[in-house]
Amino acid sequence: MRCEVVAIGTELLLGQIVDSNSAWIGEQLALSGIDSFHQVKVGDNHRRIVDSLKLALSRSEAVICCGGLGPTQDDITREAIAEVMGVALVRDAAMGERIRQMFESRGRTMPENNLRQAKLPAGARFIAEMPGTAPGLVCPIGQQVIYAVPGVPSEMRAMMRGTILPDLRTRSGETSIIRSRVLRTWGQSESGLAEMLAPHMAGLDESGRATLAFQASGIEGIKVRITVKAPDEATAKTLLEAEDRVVAGILGKYVFGRDQQTMESVVLEGLRQRGLTLALAESATGGHIGLRLSARDEAEGVFLGGLILADGRLQTRLLGVKESDFPNPETTAALAEAVRAHTGADIGLSTCAVDDRKEVPGVRPGTVFIGIATAAGANTERVQLPGDDRARIREYAVISALNALRQRVLA
């Protein structure tokens, strides 16, 4: 089974947007055991879209078109597919009504243009998932098929997962299944993890019972993906769990979670289990830790909130902590203690950092101080991060602070 990807949009050719959708789709196809030998980008030009689709259908059984489903005149994917199918576009009254209601529910009037989105080639059907106002399409052509999805990544992904990948697997007659699990790690480099796992991976290569892949994900740490192929779900689960135990055993403290777990979900869940509440004093991180924690459902009743200390004067005014000439361990611990006292939280967490804007004697840029205050007292950890990029220092400070909290309070 072969499936090509046709990304549609002049902005892609002009480099105004990087086409990351095709890469994601390619990865999902590979995980489903479907070959993808060609991926192309083409602009908003009817003739060239039609030619690209015909070429793709001459080489592959299925084609996924991404983009060009919007409401404006340069969104012409629908028209191009209709020409390739040799049919007319028809308007679907129910879809028109649905789009109109989506606008109304947001208190807005639907521009008439949006009714273009309620059209589809005769013989095609809409994709059930529809997170935005652009419906996706399944367009059968004999034994072949063209799918059309919007270029908005979240909408595209929902349609891929809910409709297209299952449909492709049914068409391909693939019966074995591929399943994977991700171990989330923090605190060790990709090559460091690879060295730790090298002897085990040599054995895996021989037996073929699973594969391991590393994915460096910046502030999300390094993901270790375990993939197995099995005749059924139960066997896949058994294989995954056995492999998980071995790999997690080798990597030890670096593993903080699995799959959808994040550093903050793990921290919040751990605090909840222990009946602890948390408050923040964010100097280095400017609200970023608060943002990540409060975005999670697990935050309710556990994360109380805290202070963003962008300007040094605020820590004195709101917390009574004297302003210091430069970030240091003592002030960081005092901030954690003060925010704990002022908010009544069980734990206070604070961040201060030295970046390249101000020279601090004896401290390198990229040094982050993390203060943790509990009923047992307050202290400060120090981590050294890549020093020359302020945005990166901040991002790494966020996850380092949460990791420090995890290792201190939840160990």
Place this chain on the structure above:
Amino acid sequence: MRCEVVAIGTELLLGQIVDSNSAWIGEQLALSGIDSFHQVKVGDNHRRIVDSLKLALSRSEAVICCGGLGPTQDDITREAIAEVMGVALVRDAAMGERIRQMFESRGRTMPENNLRQAKLPAGARFIAEMPGTAPGLVCPIGQQVIYAVPGVPSEMRAMMRGTILPDLRTRSGETSIIRSRVLRTWGQSESGLAEMLAPHMAGLDESGRATLAFQASGIEGIKVRITVKAPDEATAKTLLEAEDRVVAGILGKYVFGRDQQTMESVVLEGLRQRGLTLALAESATGGHIGLRLSARDEAEGVFLGGLILADGRLQTRLLGVKESDFPNPETTAALAEAVRAHTGADIGLSTCAVDDRKEVPGVRPGTVFIGIATAAGANTERVQLPGDDRARIREYAVISALNALRQRVLA
């Protein structure tokens, strides 16, 4: 003059790497006035690379191959180009020696494999720029040409700038240049903007003096890109500025900035010019506004910081604002006023929202209250956002709050 891009590498199709090279090349071609109507990705397969190159040469005068020039057995771009040219690969002794010396100058011995990189199709020449160990190629085929560059972005860019773009411009006889400018907008949908601009765009289509394109960018708003073609920089600038005035005049308050400006840079710059300081009370947005503001250099001395109010108890404890049963305009205004008073800032900005976790009589999920307190008093604006996705409500609340501040204080 048309030029296609063929990105070579199985890892691109599998989504292990996102092909950002093609986007960059596409942008450079556009800026040089060279059309690029197709960009394709193909794996490390001889037959399919050859077919892709032949197809590209059937549609365009020039082709840029990116990737597959390394020293290993799966780097087969050289062989594929030789087949398309109908010539043999020959080894260049001087290049072999140059690569050997590059290794020696780094204190390493050249693996014999690397001599593969000293080969080129008969009739081709090496590209002068060579920042790594992989030489690039210029391969003439009659009046057409195939260029080959490595996939390493820095090496590819040096060869593009130094050799390929100048060569293409000479071949095309193109003397005009293309320049563009982006107007940043917030508060109107893509189709709404398109409707506002429709009469003007019809006139542009006729005159051809500029083109307009829309780019929906989620929380970053919708970008309106103006592009002009001109014989020289001065004329391009004049054309851009004239078009900017017309488009900005039509779109009015929806335009908040241009090119690299962001909503927060515009707000911070405006506050600085007026000598005003700002503090936040973030309930709905959990630190997200603080994060965005404090990430900017312009924040210094303008943005003081503020409070993250995740749990309702904190607003009473830290700001003395009585907890209410549910988010409402009065409490939101009181929070803005209180954070202004407690921090000593000139302006207090607060956010409260109703999401789908708690039913509030008479208020739909997705309703966000934005409180703004100044020396003149406090009041609350209300915006209705897409209601069913909490993460989206938050993100839209952030930019809506900053936009409200922009319109209120900086107008």
